[in-house]
Amino acid sequence: MASRPAPATRTAAFPPALRALARRHGLECAYVDMSGRVVHAAPESLFAILRAQGVPLDRFADCREALRAADAADAARPLPPLAIAWNGRLPRLCLRRPASRLGKHLRLEIELEQGEILRHELNPGARPRGSVHRRGPRLVDVEIELPERLPLGYHRIVVQDGSATCHTLVLSAPRRVYTEPGPTRSWGFFAPLYALRSQSDWGTGDFTDLARFADWIGGRGGEVAGTLPLLPLFLGEPFEPSPYSPISRLFWNEFYLDLERIPEMAGCRAARRLVAAPGFRRRIAALRAADQVDYREAMALKRSVLEILARHHFRAVTPRHRAFQGFLADHPEVETYAAFRAAQETHGADWSKWPVRVRPGPAGSDAIDPVRRRYHLYAQWLAHEQMADATGVARRSGVRLYLDLPLGVHPWGYDAWRFRHLFVRDATGGAPPDPVFTRGQDWGFAPLHPEAMREDGYSYLRSCLRHHLGSAGLLRFDHVMSLHRLYWIPAGRPASEGVYVRYPAEEWYAVLGIESHRHRAVIVGENLGTVPPAVNRSLARHGVRGMHVAQYELGDPARQRLPVPPATCVASLNTHDMPPFAAFWRGLDIRDRFALGLLARSGLVSEHRQRKEVRGTLVRQLHRRIASGARGCGVGSILGALWARLSAGPAEVVLANLEDVWLETLSQNMPGTSSERRNWRQKCRFALEQWDRLPAMQRALATLRRRPDRKTKSSL
Numbered sequence: 001m002a003s004r005p006a007p008a009t010r011t012a013a014f015p016p017a018l019r020a021l022a023r024r025h026g027l028e029c030a031y032v033d034m035s036g037r038v039v040h041a042a043p044e045s046l047f048a049i050l051r052a053q054g055v056p057l058d059r060f061a062d063c064r065e066a067l068r069a070a071d072a073a074d075a076a077r078p079l080p081p082l083a084i085a086w087n088g089r090l091p092r093l094c095l096r097r098p099a100s101r102l103g104k105h106l107r108l109e110i111e112l113e114q115g116e117i118l119r120h121e122l123n124p125g126a127r128p129r130g131s132v133h134r135r136g137p138r139l140v141d142v143e144i145e146l147p148e149r150l151p152l153g154y155h156r157i158v159v160q161d162g163s164a165t166c167h168t169l170v171l172s173a174p175r176r177v178y179t180e181p182g183p184t185r186s187w188g189f190f191a192p193l194y195a196l197r198s199q200s201d202w203g204t205g206d207f208t209d210l211a212r213f214a215d216w217i218g219g220r221g222g223e224v225a226g227t228l229p230l231l232p233l234f235l236g237e238p239f240e241p242s243p244y245s246p247i248s249r250l251f252w253n254e255f256y257l258d259l260e261r262i263p264e265m266a267g268c269r270a271a272r273r274l275v276a277a278p279g280f281r282r283r284i285a286a287l288r289a290a291d292q293v294d295y296r297e298a299m300a301l302k303r304s305v306l307e308i309l310a311r312h313h314f315r316a317v318t319p320r321h322r323a324f325q326g327f328l329a330d331h332p333e334v335e336t337y338a339a340f341r342a343a344q345e346t347h348g349a350d351w352s353k354w355p356v357r358v359r360p361g362p363a364g365s366d367a368i369d370p371v372r373r374r375y376h377l378y379a380q381w382l383a384h385e386q387m388a389d390a391t392g393v394a395r396r397s398g399v400r401l402y403l404d405l406p407l408g409v410h411p412w413g414y415d416a417w418r419f420r421h422l423f424v425r426d427a428t429g430g431a432p433p434d435p436v437f438t439r440g441q442d443w444g445f446a447p448l449h450p451e452a453m454r455e456d457g458y459s460y461l462r463s464c465l466r467h468h469l470g471s472a473g474l475l476r477f478d479h480v481m482s483l484h485r486l487y488w489i490p491a492g493r494p495a496s497e498g499v500y501v502r503y504p505a506e507e508w509y510a511v512l513g514i515e516s517h518r519h520r521a522v523i524v525g526e527n528l529g530t531v532p533p534a535v536n537r538s539l540a541r542h543g544v545r546g547m548h549v550a551q552y553e554l555g556d557p558a559r560q561r562l563p564v565p566p567a568t569c570v571a572s573l574n575t576h577d578m579p580p581f582a583a584f585w586r587g588l589d590i591r592d593r594f595a596l597g598l599l600a601r602s603g604l605v606s607e608h609r610q611r612k613e614v615r616g617t618l619v620r621q622l623h624r625r626i627a628s629g630a631r632g633c634g635v636g637s638i639l640g641a642l643w644a645r646l647s648a649g650p651a652e653v654v655l656a657n658l659e660d661v662w663l664e665t666l667s668q669n670m671p672g673t674s675s676e677r678r679n680w681r682q683k684c685r686f687a688l689e690q691w692d693r694l695p696a697m698q699r700a701l702a703t704l705r706r707r708p709d710r711k712t713k714s715s716l
Contacts, residue, residue: 014043017063022046024070025053026450026502028485034434034530041499048490049499052426053449075139078166079159081455084510085172088149095142097161102140107160113153152514154457169457173510176543177523187647187704188217188224191658192576192668193256194293194680197687203287203298207386208258211393212688218397221705224474225394226402226655228576230256234410235299238349241680244406247413249464251337252387254379259305262382263320268312271305292681310378327381338376340414342368351417391471400473405464407478408445419460422452426491433496437672440495447488450503458511465511469519480525481535483508509542524570528552545569548651550642551584554614562621564649571651573642573660577671582663585635587611596676635663636696643703654707659684661700
């Protein structure tokens with residue numbers, strides 16, 4: 001519906017119908033902030049979010065009628081859109097049917113995902129199974145028990161009640177997500193792929209470097225290679241290099257292609273001539289020598305070559321055409337994606353401003369440039385091939401790729417266009433005010449509509465998971481609290497005036513369970529920050545691994561001891577959103593926040609004091625490990641002692657930040673900044689070929705290799 005302003009009049013108290021309607025649609029009228037204070041949502045914010053969800057409202061007085069209409073629609077619905085069969089058992093199915101049909105036969109079919117159909121004739125009037133509850137004079141609720149234990153998957157139940165037919169989707173899911181068998185603990189390294197350097201790179205890491213990174217870890221006894229999201233980004237106009245603002249969560253980023261490994265290079269003289277030109281080689285050398293990634297220049301160079309290769313591929317008939325056609329058959333969505341990207345390059349990035357004839361779908365030949373469309377088809381095929389090759393190298397090396405599924409997508413991106421019925425346009429996701437971000441955070445992405453996701457059977461979520469789990473042995477679910485609730489900010493309002501919206505978390509866990517078992521992949525939930533206790537209990541109940549970040553735990557001045565990480569977690573010293581350990585140890589992050597105006601002078605003094613206390617506590621607690629290293633109490637020895645402590649602990653995975661090895665002080669990302677800091681660009685100081693020659697790397701490897709198995713008693 002068209003965006004209209006919420007009523008300007010503020011009310012001293014909630015209209016009762018507004019409160020009831022808000023709860024009916026999953027809105028929380030209040031929340032508890034980090035200080036323990038109860039914060040009540042403004043009635044105007046609730047009203048605006050309800051309108052953003054599609055509830056037909058013009059004024060507060062409309063809430064009563066909207067509530068009656070919603071209740072009437074629910075009452076008339078024979079079956080819910082979705083049901084969960086935990087471990088294959090759906091105990092009861094509630095069918096709402098006319099009272100006049102009570103006692104008459106029902107025909108029920110279970111259409112299994114694999115194609116088999118199970119048929120049943122039921123007579124609920126005789127009530128051999130289930131019970132009946134009246135819903136007024138016209139409708140009754142009949143509870144039907146299903147005798148079968150359903151196999152893992154997505155199945156459809158169809159009920160024929162006289163001339164009426166209704167259906168529901170059943171998620172037949174294990175209660176717990178996949179867990180790696182065996183008692184062995186594992187360790188590995190984390191690095192952003194764009195930051196990896198090699199002697200042959202084009203100014204950024206690529207899929208070949210990802211394979212080499214995983215192979216290098218496996219060759220030294222590690223089992224996990226972690227990186228940031230590898231999804232397509234806007235690297236022109238607009239320019240958004242953040243891996244957490246992707247164009248889509250269903251495709252890989254052609255920016256990471258290794259062009260010199262593309263098979264078509266051998267048979268394309270024009271491409272080889274361009275790459276060999278002295279001017280082109282000088283541009284590559286300049287990109288390689290730079291300390292930061294120049295996305296625009298690197299993408300421009302790669303695209304100039306890829307366009308030539310794409311023309312060569314579509315003009316010549318080669319044995320590779322069969323593989324390309326197979327890719328298109330297996331990934332039909334890529335045709336729409338390529339058309340969308342081509343339309344953006346013709347009509348502008350913001351698809352809401354496209355010509356009306358193009359906006360619903362750029363399928364017409366006059367709406368897009370066929371050359372651009374073929375370029376994107378070809379680039380996605382290559383990205384799929386090279387990512388599959390990197391995955392194969394990792395698996396042969398005994399290494400699991402640890403990938404990251406971002407919380408949102410860019411509002412001008414493919415997913416927000418293609419699945420617009422699932423995204424809420426008049427609100428953005430974010431976070432309420434806290435001691436660091438005192439005005440709250442607006443992350444700028446359109447949130448997913450909880451009811452629309454249910455009605456759609458979570459097909460979009462399933463596709464996102466399948467795309468990632470085809471390669472990932474571990475998948476980090478960004479901001480896992482969003483499975484339960486997400487902070488929505490009405491369009492045009494400050495982040496401080498947002499509202500929490502609840503999601504049907506158990507259904508999300510069911511989909512995670514199905515897909516993780518099918519792909520034999522571990523799910524990790526990013527549960528940092530303020531996490532309601534119920535969320536961590538749900539993660540534990542469903543077997544989703546959490547995260548333990550030592551620097552985050554050290555930031556609490558009330559802690560007198562460094563906590564022991566739980567067994568079911570990925571443990572690390574920091575994350576990409578935190579300062580490297582050397583910067584943390586020296587307090588450089590505190591100075592940086594003060595310089596950016598994110599910290600008052602009074603806070604500067606108190607935080608430096610707290611950091612000094614943290615350093616003293618660490619030296620005392622790690623004295624035995626530091627002494628055994630015989631290298632004093634410098635930052636390097638403290639770092640090694642912390643890694644040794646994590647390695648000796650019970651955590652399933654210990655992940656070391658590659659840049660901590662050489663005591664890097666520059667952060668990959670400074671949350672809360674954009675143009676103030678060149679985020680997402682910092683390259684590793686050393687190339688992959690140099691790592692084994694670093695004494696600090698040898699010390700780090702010696703520490704991480706000492707991980708005991710689960711049967712060995714830890715000494716913390």
